[in-house]
Amino acid sequence: xxxxxxxxxxxGVVAFLVFxxxxxxxxxxxxxxxxGERPLLMALVVALGRFAFTILADSKQGExxxxxxxxxxxxxxxxSRGESQNYxxxxxxxxxxxxxxxxxxxxxxxxxxxxxxxxxxxxxLNIVVGxxxxxxxxxxxxxxxxxxxxxxxxxxxxxxxxxxxxFGAFLAACFGxxxxxxxxxxxxxxxxxxxxxxxxxIRLVLNNWVSFTGGPSGVFVPPATLLGLEFTRKAxxxxxxxxxxxxxxxxxxxxxxxxxxxxxxxxxxxxFFVVRLRNMPLGRAWEALREDEIACRSLGINHxxxxxxAFAMGAMVGGLGGVFFAASQGFVNPTSFTFFESALILAxxxxxGLGSTxxxxxxxxxxxxxxxxxxDFSQYRMLIFGLAMVLMMxxxxxxxxxxxxxxxxxxxxxxxxxxPPTAESKFVVGN
Amino acid sequence: MDxxxxxxxxxxxxxLGSIYGLIAVGYxxxxxxxxxxxxxxxxxxMISAYISAIFLAIITTWGVSSVPVVLILVxxxxxxxxxxxxxxxERVAYRPLRNxxxxxxxxxxxxxxxxxxxxxxxxxxxxxxxxxxxxxxxxKFYLDNPDSYIQITIIQTLIILASxxxxxxxxxxxxxxALGRAxxxxxxxxxxxRLLGIDTDRIIATVFVLxxxxxxxxxxxxxxxxxSFDFHVGFVTGIKAFTAAVLGGIGSLPGAMxxxxxxxxxxxxxxxxxxxxxxxxxxxxxxxxxxIFKPSGLLGVAEVEKx
Numbered sequence: 001x002x003x004x005x006x007x008x009x010x011x012g013v014v015a016f017l018v019f020x021x022x023x024x025x026x027x028x029x030x031x032x033x034x035x036g037e038r039p040l041l042m043a044l045v046v047a048l049g050r051f052a053f054t055i056l057a058d059s060k061q062g063e064x065x066x067x068x069x070x071x072x073x074x075x076x077x078x079x080s081r082g083e084s085q086n087y088x089x090x091x092x093x094x095x096x097x098x099x100x101x102x103x104x105x106x107x108x109x110x111x112x113x114x115x116x117x118x119x120x121x122x123x124x125l126n127i128v129v130g131x132x133x134x135x136x137x138x139x140x141x142x143x144x145x146x147x148x149x150x151x152x153x154x155x156x157x158x159x160x161x162x163x164x165x166x167f168g169a170f171l172a173a174c175f176g177x178x179x180x181x182x183x184x185x186x187x188x189x190x191x192x193x194x195x196x197x198x199x200x201x202i203r204l205v206l207n208n209w210v211s212f213t214g215g216p217s218g219v220f221v222p223p224a225t226l227l228g229l230e231f232t233r234k235a236x237x238x239x240x241x242x243x244x245x246x247x248x249x250x251x252x253x254x255x256x257x258x259x260x261x262x263x264x265x266x267x268x269x270x271x272f273f274v275v276r277l278r279n280m281p282l283g284r285a286w287e288a289l290r291e292d293e294i295a296c297r298s299l300g301i302n303h304x305x306x307x308x309x310a311f312a313m314g315a316m317v318g319g320l321g322g323v324f325f326a327a328s329q330g331f332v333n334p335t336s337f338t339f340f341e342s343a344l345i346l347a348x349x350x351x352x353g354l355g356s357t358x359x360x361x362x363x364x365x366x367x368x369x370x371x372x373x374x375x376d377f378s379q380y381r382m383l384i385f386g387l388a389m390v391l392m393m394x395x396x397x398x399x400x401x402x403x404x405x406x407x408x409x410x411x412x413x414x415x416x417x418x419x420p421p422t423a424e425s426k427f428v429v430g431n
Numbered sequence: 432m433d434x435x436x437x438x439x440x441x442x443x444x445x446x447l448g449s450i451y452g453l454i455a456v457g458y459x460x461x462x463x464x465x466x467x468x469x470x471x472x473x474x475x476x477m478i479s480a481y482i483s484a485i486f487l488a489i490i491t492t493w494g495v496s497s498v499p500v501v502l503i504l505v506x507x508x509x510x511x512x513x514x515x516x517x518x519x520x521e522r523v524a525y526r527p528l529r530n531x532x533x534x535x536x537x538x539x540x541x542x543x544x545x546x547x548x549x550x551x552x553x554x555x556x557x558x559x560x561x562x563x564x565x566x567x568x569x570x571k572f573y574l575d576n577p578d579s580y581i582q583i584t585i586i587q588t589l590i591i592l593a594s595x596x597x598x599x600x601x602x603x604x605x606x607x608x609a610l611g612r613a614x615x616x617x618x619x620x621x622x623x624x625r626l627l628g629i630d631t632d633r634i635i636a637t638v639f640v641l642x643x644x645x646x647x648x649x650x651x652x653x654x655x656x657x658x659s660f661d662f663h664v665g666f667v668t669g670i671k672a673f674t675a676a677v678l679g680g681i682g683s684l685p686g687a688m689x690x691x692x693x694x695x696x697x698x699x700x701x702x703x704x705x706x707x708x709x710x711x712x713x714x715x716x717x718x719x720x721x722x723i724f725k726p727s728g729l730l731g732v733a734e735v736e737k738x
Binding site for chain 2: 014015017018020021022023025026027030031032129133135137182183185186189190192193194196197198200201204205208339340343346347350354379380382383385386387388389390393394397
């Protein structure tokens with residue numbers, strides 16, 4: 001008890017000193033406004049929290065609680081046969097997704113388009129970070145390459161929406177290989193920093209190369225078309241608008257509905273692709289490489305092609321996200337591709353569970369739709385993301401959804417591999 | 432004429448390099464001791480800039496007019512609070528992850544950096560802030576005629592001096608004192624150091640405090656030199672300081688200073704003679720090239736991976 005009071009007092013004083021200057025003393029010009037109540041409140045919260053924490057940690061219930069929260073979950077991977085798919089959930093989700101365009105307003109539909117774009121981006125990054133274990137902090141570069149591939153492809157090569165999709169994806173994949181090649185020897189933190197450097201270089205070049213990219217003022221992106229049909233009220237230069245061709249009343253949300261449908265099909269296709277890929281030798285090689293590179297190389301896995309293919313595929317999916325982003329915005333400029341965007345995508349992947357496709361999709365949907373629902377709190381969004389990233393790393397370093405690994409048929413045997421923090425593995429074979 | 436540009440860019444480069452060096456210390460010490468990139472260090476520097484401006488405003492409204500007294504008060508209070516920030520960050524976000532996966536501390540550091548940026552944005556507003564000029568005056572070195580001279584302001588001189596003194600003190604602390612010995616022991620082998628009775632958690636916290644204090648010195652002097660800052664400054668400056676640390680050899684204190692000076696000088700020559708728009712691209716390219724071709728840096732020791 002005495003210890004708890006002592007510690008909470010210390011925590012409160014430190015919190016007051018730390019929070020004091022920034023939140024309590026607000027600069028206005030060359031003078032300062034005093035808001036002493038804010039840091040006092042925060043310090044009080046910290047002190048009380050610390051007090052409760054210490055009391056709880058010393059008690060029996062607290063021990064149980066921490067066992068339930070932290071025990072068994074740090075590290076460790078459950079390996080099961082990859083057959084426990086919930087078809088009801090799957091088809092239910094798909095039915096809802098296909099019904100959305102008929103229900104939602106144009107505004108919410110554009111939110112849904114954005115959410116699907118983030119699903120694409122997060123799945124792309126998940127291939128690189130979650131499956132192959134290569135921490136890429138410059139993923140936004142591929143997003144930018146895809147978006148600018150469409151915009152500049154139209155401007156210089158006259159590409160339309162449909163040719164921009166493969167073009168943007170191919171271009172991004174090329175960038176993935178080119179950027180991936182020099183970093184093959186690196187791992188962990190150094191890789192993260194180099195990719196961050198690449199991401200920033202690409203953004204700065206887009207920003208400064210005014211004669212080619214239009215610089216900070218951005219580039220116009222042509223609207224998407226379906227088989228030459230335009231989604232405008234009146235077609236330009238002899239084309240035919242979509243609503244005239246089908247003889248239905250014009251609605252301004254046709255374009256968004258169209259984008260949503262194409263994007264949804266693409267997301268389904270890529271999800272299927274990624275899920276299947278994980279069962280293939282390439283996907284297994286990625287995950288093996290993530291766990292132990294030296295062991296993999298000594299078993300004859302070519303780490304160069306394995307890593308490069310992860311980079312290329314991740315980049316390709318990211319590039320697709322970029323093309324759709326450009327198509328939905330009708331305009332791209334470099335401010336959409338800052339490091340914040342990379343951090344946001346990384347936050348999605350981390351919160352969803354590194355390596356878990358399902359978790360990542362859910363996290364992407366939550367993190368893009370939730371801020372729209374909580375408009376009033378939108379300025380706190382990044383603050384909350386940051387906090388969530390820290391707490392997730394402390395609480396569940398492997399994400400909300402624990403990835404399930406497919407394995408070879410051992411009848412109904414379930415292998416549970418537990419990795420205690422000492423990194424020595426224990427194998428428990430049970431039924 | 433070119434000689435003047437050369438001389439002026441030399442001065443600017445030295446000043447810039449000293450700042451990078453001061454911030455790089457935080458990266459290099461933390462990396463040396465626990466092998467993680469303290470991604471939030473750039474934000475610590477940014478926060479120190481805000482804190483120094485706040486204390487400067489408070490102290491001047493108290494009516495203290497003697498410039499050295501103001502400077503010393505601001506410097507000490509900023510160092511104190513910023514060091515507390517370093518300590519708290521380590522305590523809250525890194526210590527619980529000491530035995531976690533490799534990526535965990537890095538992601539948590541990115542999280543902390545987002546939190547700090549947005550905390551400052553919410554607390555102080557998104558617009559850029561400024562301080563009134565506190566120290567004015569400069570030294571001018573004339574060449575040939577009165578129109579051509581190289582100028583060093585007093586604050587620039589202070590920056591160079593402060594970084595030299597700070598580095599010297601830190602070097603002394605690391606090489607000659609019991610604390611420094613404990614730090615170096617922890618750096619070499621944390622488990623062994625612990626077995627020999629060193630409180631390694633405390634040593635790691637101390638390293639964060641020292642790194643943050645150096646960043647605070649940089650924050651105060653940069654604020655006084657340039658006069659304006661916003662909540663974004665931590666990111667780019669942090670990456671560049673990290674580049675300096677990598678260039679000099681991460682984990683090595685003299686390397687951080689050397690790397691800072693080389694980066695500062697080459698960046699200022701690049702922007703003076705070649706192109707200003709691409710100076711950040713230039714710095715990032717150096718980072719990428721060094722990491723690809725010589726990850727151990729100029730003064731670092733190559734890491735041997737043991738299986």
